[in-house]
Amino acid sequence: MTSLLTPVLPSGRPSLFLAPMQDITDLPFIRTLSNIGGPDIFVTEYFRVHIHSRLDPYILRSITENPSNKPIIAQMIGCDPTELARTAIELKKHPIAAIDLNLGCPAPVVYRKNAGGGLLRNPSQLNTLLATLRESCDETPFTVKTRVGFESADEFHKILEIFKNHSIDLLTIHGRTVKERYQTPVHSDLIKLAAQTLPFPVIANGNIVDTQTGLNFLNQTKTAGLMIGRGAIRNPWIFKQLKSALNKQPTQPVSGRMLLEYIHTLYEETAREIPDFIEDKHVQKMKKYLIYITQGHSPDFEFQIRRVKTRTQFFQTCSSFLDHDSPTPSLPNENSRLFCGFSQFLE
Numbered sequence: 001m002t003s004l005l006t007p008v009l010p011s012g013r014p015s016l017f018l019a020p021m022q023d024i025t026d027l028p029f030i031r032t033l034s035n036i037g038g039p040d041i042f043v044t045e046y047f048r049v050h051i052h053s054r055l056d057p058y059i060l061r062s063i064t065e066n067p068s069n070k071p072i073i074a075q076m077i078g079c080d081p082t083e084l085a086r087t088a089i090e091l092k093k094h095p096i097a098a099i100d101l102n103l104g105c106p107a108p109v110v111y112r113k114n115a116g117g118g119l120l121r122n123p124s125q126l127n128t129l130l131a132t133l134r135e136s137c138d139e140t141p142f143t144v145k146t147r148v149g150f151e152s153a154d155e156f157h158k159i160l161e162i163f164k165n166h167s168i169d170l171l172t173i174h175g176r177t178v179k180e181r182y183q184t185p186v187h188s189d190l191i192k193l194a195a196q197t198l199p200f201p202v203i204a205n206g207n208i209v210d211t212q213t214g215l216n217f218l219n220q221t222k223t224a225g226l227m228i229g230r231g232a233i234r235n236p237w238i239f240k241q242l243k244s245a246l247n248k249q250p251t252q253p254v255s256g257r258m259l260l261e262y263i264h265t266l267y268e269e270t271a272r273e274i275p276d277f278i279e280d281k282h283v284q285k286m287k288k289y290l291i292y293i294t295q296g297h298s299p300d301f302e303f304q305i306r307r308v309k310t311r312t313q314f315f316q317t318c319s320s321f322l323d324h325d326s327p328t329p330s331l332p333n334e335n336s337r338l339f340c341g342f343s344q345f346l347e
């Protein structure tokens with residue numbers, strides 16, 4: 001199955017994408033991941049599009065200064081066809097692999113304006129938008145990232161019919177409805193149906209937390225690839241491990257010290273982007289990543305890290321749990337608020 005995006009996808013094995021995550025998958029995070037293998041393709045955080053919008057200069061830097069030698073897709077969120085088309089034309093001036101439309105954001109402030117996941121409630125508006133963007137992207141690949149419905153997964157068949165009518169170059173499906181947000185199992189049967197039905201590559205997303213969950217998701221859906229978000233914050237080697245597993249090679253476990261080094265790199269990379277650096281404020285920002293990284297480790301790790309205030313306390317706590325060469329837990333806790341639902345891929 002070929003599309004305009006095929007030339008940048010790896011041949012002979014499924015493609016591995018880093019999921020876009022607002023305030024996380026920025027230039028420092030891309031730099032950090034590039035040094036340790038990373039995905040085949042990156043996607044930017046979304047560019048907000050409305051009548052007064054201009055390309056966000058900070059997000060744009062992850063395209064113009066992309067240090068990874070890997071392709072990067074620019075994602076947009078909005079609902080106005082004219083403004084989205086204008087923004088697509090601006091984005092095309094930059095070195096992007098594709099332009100992506102977000103049809104999944106579950107934040108009420110977004111979907112109430114009929115953007116993100118809200119567009120799934122408006123089939124005719126969605127139809128118009130897809131046609132407009134296909135035309136303005138022209139020779140530039142046009143991709144879409146969707147959920148399986150707004151209120152109910154029963155809506156998916158109708159949504160699939162809309163996608164079928166457009167020349168999309170790749171569709172990523174986060175297998176939940178907008179109302180299911182992030183915590184449920186994913187509807188892998190619907191992703192499989194999409195992969196069987198659509199004439200362009202489909203990528204499966206949601207609940208991949210380690211090699212096994214990724215491989216099982218692929219087996220269940222037979223998609224052209226996987227997209228991983230929270231699992232890659234927790235374990236950025238997940239792409240390298242999956243590539244080894246897909247090539248039938250042994251995977252290298254992640255030791256405590258590897259994780260510790262990753263946290264140090266992330267700290268330095270994110271710190272050097274802040275013009276008026278304030279250490280204590282930066283420690284608070286680092287907690288955003290650590291909340292994911294600590295899952296599956298001793299509960300004391302998360303408990304203590306939530307309470308640190310200074311850089312010294314932060315790294316002392318990290319070292320006290322990670323300064324060792326033993327493998328770290330490959331899975332987060334199944335009942336954790338941030339990762340629950342993935343046991344469907346452990347069976």
Ligand SMILES: Cc1cc2nc3c(=O)[nH]c(=O)nc-3n(C[C@H](O)[C@H](O)[C@H](O)COP(=O)(O)O)c2cc1C
Binds near residue numbers: 020024102182208228
């Ligand atoms: C903090 C956070 C920010 C996110 N921001 C975006 C975004 O900007 N664009 C988007 O399409 N999805 C966004 N998502 C959704 C992810 O891309 C992904 O679809 C979702 O987390 C499920 O995949 P996972 O289980 O591998 O994390 C975000 C998710 C999280 C947790």
